Amino acid sequence: MGNSLQDQLFKAGLASKKQSVRAKKAKNTKEKQQRKGVDVVDEAGDLVKSADEQKRAKDQQLNQQINAAAQSKAIKAQIIELVSLNQITERGEIEFRYNDQGKIKTLMLQNETRELIIKGKLNIVSIDQHHSVVPRAVAAKIAERDEQAIVVANDAVTDEHEDDEYADYKVPDDLMW
Numbered sequence: 001m002g003n004s005l006q007d008q009l010f011k012a013g014l015a016s017k018k019q020s021v022r023a024k025k026a027k028n029t030k031e032k033q034q035r036k037g038v039d040v041v042d043e044a045g046d047l048v049k050s051a052d053e054q055k056r057a058k059d060q061q062l063n064q065q066i067n068a069a070a071q072s073k074a075i076k077a078q079i080i081e082l083v084s085l086n087q088i089t090e091r092g093e094i095e096f097r098y099n100d101q102g103k104i105k106t107l108m109l110q111n112e113t114r115e116l117i118i119k120g121k122l123n124i125v126s127i128d129q130h131h132s133v134v135p136r137a138v139a140a141k142i143a144e145r146d147e148q149a150i151v152v153a154n155d156a157v158t159d160e161h162e163d164d165e166y167a168d169y170k171v172p173d174d175l176m177w
Helices: 005-012 017-036 043-086 111-119 136-145
Strands: 094-100 103-109 122-127 130-135 150-152
Touching (some): 136 150
Antiparallel strands (some): 122 130, 122 150
């Protein structure tokens, strides 16, 4: 057990006498240079430091990606909760058609719900290809988290009819646009 590592490697045949002598010379010259005050460049140490810095940078980037994914998941969960608590589930016989990313979609609604959507008091949101009708205030909260979730958000219309030329004429009930 008193053998040095160099002797053990030499006996095992993993190192030659020449390599042993070269290692001793390199160690001695390094020690001499340090005693004289010459700065010795430690290449192996520099490589280890640069590898550590690269690993830290890579780990930091990976952590940022993981945090971004977790944050988007949390936002999606908040939106789903807002929709599930505030959605209007009443369906009716009247079709309401709207544009969703270039495709025409249809919801079957009651007339009152349809009118409120047209007036802008109710909005339609889409979560995971599922469309729901929610109040305007809830849709505003959802828009703060994800603008893409809002499908139909009409501007609020007031019921005032200023200078309406056709106010005296009644529109038939069976006329649908």
